[in-house]
Amino acid sequence: MPLTSKPLAQDTWPAFAHLVEKHNGIFGGCWCIAFHLEPGEKRHGYSAYKAMKKARVWEGRAHAALVFDGPKAVGWCQFGPTAELPNIRSKKAYEEGLEQPPDWRITCFFSDRERRGEGIAGFALRESLREISRLGGGTVEAYPEDYTGQKVSSSFLCSGTLGLFEKAGFKKSRKIAMHRWVVARHVAPKRPSRTDS
Numbered sequence: 001m002p003l004t005s006k007p008l009a010q011d012t013w014p015a016f017a018h019l020v021e022k023h024n025g026i027f028g029g030c031w032c033i034a035f036h037l038e039p040g041e042k043r044h045g046y047s048a049y050k051a052m053k054k055a056r057v058w059e060g061r062a063h064a065a066l067v068f069d070g071p072k073a074v075g076w077c078q079f080g081p082t083a084e085l086p087n088i089r090s091k092k093a094y095e096e097g098l099e100q101p102p103d104w105r106i107t108c109f110f111s112d113r114e115r116r117g118e119g120i121a122g123f124a125l126r127e128s129l130r131e132i133s134r135l136g137g138g139t140v141e142a143y144p145e146d147y148t149g150q151k152v153s154s155s156f157l158c159s160g161t162l163g164l165f166e167k168a169g170f171k172k173s174r175k176i177a178m179h180r181w182v183v184a185r186h187v188a189p190k191r192p193s194r195t196d197s
Contacts, residue, residue: 001070003120005127008064008076013057015073016066017050019112025049026110027158032078035085035107036062065127067120075111077124079104079132079140088143089159090176097174102184103138108158121160125168129187137189142170145179 006012020026027034029046031053044052056062063080066073078085085105088094106128111120132140146162162172162181170183 003074003123004068005065005124005130006068007131008057008062008066010058012066012073013054015068015071016057016064016076017054019073019075019110020050023110023113032064032076032108032110035078035087035105037087039087039091041087063131065124065131067124067127069115074115075109075120075124077106077121077128078108079106079128081105090143090180093176094143094182097176102141104132104140104187106140106142106160109160110158121164122167125160125164129168130190132187133190137187139184140170140187141182141184143176143180143182146181147179 008016020031025031025046029049031046031049033049033053033056036052036056053062061080061084062078063084064076064078067075067077081103082101082105085107088105088107106125109121109124111118129140132138142160142165144160144162144165148163159180162183165183166172168185170185173182173184175181
């Protein structure tokens with residue numbers, strides 16, 4: 001069965017929550033909330049992060065392209081407007097060279113540990129760009145890592161790899177840490193089709 005994608009929303013929350021719970025909350029109970037928080041905001045715990053993430057989903061303030069294999073979610077790519085995801089890695093260095101904030105950020109990926117190496121991240125990235133196009137398009141930034149030729153833990157690569165983004169048409173603009181780049185591309189808004197009207 002081919003992979004499919006749906007936006008993170010109230011109706012897909014149970015599948016998302018099941019995948020997160022299967023992995024003990026993701027990276028120490030994060031619930032994919034860290035990039036939503038303001039830098040320096042005090043740490044909470046598993047239950048609080050779950051509630052915070054669920055509230056954002058219900059309010060329409062959390063975006064992701066969820067990847068499904070049949071009825072099961074097997075991964076995602078998180079994205080959102082810049083104001084929705086203020087907490088990026090290497091933020092101080094990023095802001096020193098900032099000329100204009102992007103319309104959208106892509107902040108992280110996750111794949112089911114049993115399905116890694118199957119291209120889920122690449123599929124999730126393509127689907128997130130399709131969803132951004134549907135939501136109006138604009139400039140999209142991401143902050144991937146470049147560990148070419150090195151073996152590293154997947155936790156270091158949660159923001160994606162440089163190669164993954166370059167294959168999707170992103171261009172490097174500047175380095176903000178030893179292995180971390182700012183990459184960007186423009187996504188055109190989806191044109192309404194005759195069937196949409």
